[in-house]
Amino acid sequence: MLEDSAEDLYENAPCGYLSTRMDGTIAKINATLLGWLGYDRSEVVGRRRFSDLLTVGGRIYFETHFAPLLQMQGEVRAVALEMVVADGTALPVLVSARVKTDATGRPLLIRATISDARDRRAYEQELLRAKRAADRERASVQLLAATLQRSLIPPSLTQVPGAEVDAYYHFASAAEVGGDFYDLFPLGAGRWGFFLGDVSGKGAVAATFTSLTRYTLRAAAVYDADPISVLGTLNEVLKQEYSSADPRFCTVIFGVLARDGDGFLVDLASGGHPPALMLRSDGSVEFIETPHGQLVGILPEPHFVAASIRVRPGDTLVLYSDGITEARIGRGRFDDDGALREFAAAHSPSTAPSIVADIKKLLESFGDGLQDDVAVLAVSVPAL
Structure with a gap:
């Protein structure tokens, strides 16, 4: 021994x-x-x-x-x-x-x-080099994602004579491209098309699907601006892209804004999207119900639901994606008990810029509870 x-x-x-x-x-x-x-x-x-x-x-x-x-x-x-x-x-x-x-x-x-500590120092230096390389790669990915995301959102909204319009997009992640989208564009003869929707998934594939959805909606509206017809055309196009291995679909509200006296007449249709909000000039709030409208891009003959409303002086129409209603607060979600309607009532009447600013503050208050992208589009008619 x-x-x-x-x-x-x-x-x-x-x-x-x-x-x-x-x-x-x-x-x-x-x-x-x-x-x-x-x-x-x-x-x-x-x-x-x-x-x-x-x-x-x-x-x-x-x-x-x-x-x-x-x-x-x-x-x-x-x-x-x-x-x-x-x-x-x-x-x-x-x-x-x-x-x-x-x-x-x-x-x-x-x-x-x-x-x-020579081996440890070398290891720490290698870790530092790897971290710096990862940081550079992350910054590159974030820049690419931000550039791609900006390409899916209009740089500025078309101005509508006699109305105020505003929009906001909250990015949940700097490194991932979200699937929310919106737009407002002229159709001629005193009419404007608008839409807001949400594509399933994130990343480059979702971005491609989002781009296809946006351009299809705009092109279909030029051919036939009837909201149900536009959603039907979109469904036909997206069905061709559907795959059971990587199912993609979207929810969307499409509408047409037409001048009508001192206000506007709005025809809209929904494909499975949360209902639009109307903040009336008297302070009342209502959802523009389009019940049973089905998801776009899955079914061969989906059922879409239309509604017609009038936006009068002092009224504000708000479209939004479900990132806001699904935000986590405590043990539940923000809109589990109708909090979105209460929020709207607390800020009604309003204008497009004001309600968008208020929603932005609301989103910031969620902190880490806001885990999805959020898109907001608002149209208001100035009070007389």
């Missing part, structure tokens, strides 16, 4: 050992640490202080942090320092030290354990 002497265990331990007097003068040092540093024992013991073996930066840290902390606590653990090797190079180390005292508590000497 092999046995190591205590002296051999000390001298050839896998870590460095060092003992100093209370003034820092080195009293004892093992062969392992001498080998790392390239010094003879005679050059160190009784001739140098521990701080003399440190780099300039290490010496400053030792004197301002390490030594005072050791004096106050009697012990320090795993402090990163750099020692100077005989050839002038720096050796990164981790130093743990403890003050030895006599029976009365009087300090006698300091014992230190020193670990070679």
Whole structure:
């Protein structure tokens, strides 16, 4: 049976050992640490202080942090320092030290354990390089996502004479392209088309599907602006893209805004989308119900529901995506108990710019509870 002497265990331990007097003068040092540093024992013991073996930066840290902390606590653990090797190079180390005292508590000497941190330093540097590379890649992805997302949203809304229009898009993630979309565009003869919807999924595939949906809605409206006809055309186009391996569909409200005296007549149809909100000039609020309208892009002959309303002076029509109603608050969702209607009633009557600004503040108040993109489009007629 092999046995190591205590002296051999000390001298050839896998870590460095060092003992100093209370003034820092080195009293004892093992062969392992001498080998790392390239010094003879005679050059160190009784001739140098521990701080003399440190780099300039290490010496400053030792004197301002390490030594005072050791004096106050009697012990320090795993402090990163750099020692100077005989050839002038720096050796990164981790130093743990403890003050030895006599029976009365009087300090006698300091014992230190020193670990070679070169591998750890290289590992940390590699981690840092990897993190920087990942940060650059993340920034590139975020820039691409933001650029792609902006291409799916009109840079500015068409102005409608006699009305105010405004919109807002909340991005849930800087790195993923969402599927919400909206637009408002002229149809000629005093009419304007508008829509707001939500494509299932996120990412590049959803972005492609969103782009197809937007351009199909605009093109179909030019041919036949009847809202149900427009949604029917969209359904025919999206059905061709449907795949059971990667099912894609959308919900959408499409409408036509036509001048009517001092206000506007609105015809709209819904394909499975949350109902539009109407904030009336008298402060009342109503949902423009389009019940049982079915999702677009799945069924061969879906049922779409239309409604006609009049937007009078002082009224505001609001379209929104379900990111707002699905926002998490506490243990439930924001609209579990009709909070959206209550919110609208608290801000009615309003104008398109005002209600969009108020909704933006509401979204900001959700914090981390807002996990999906949100699109908002509002049209109002100025009060007389």
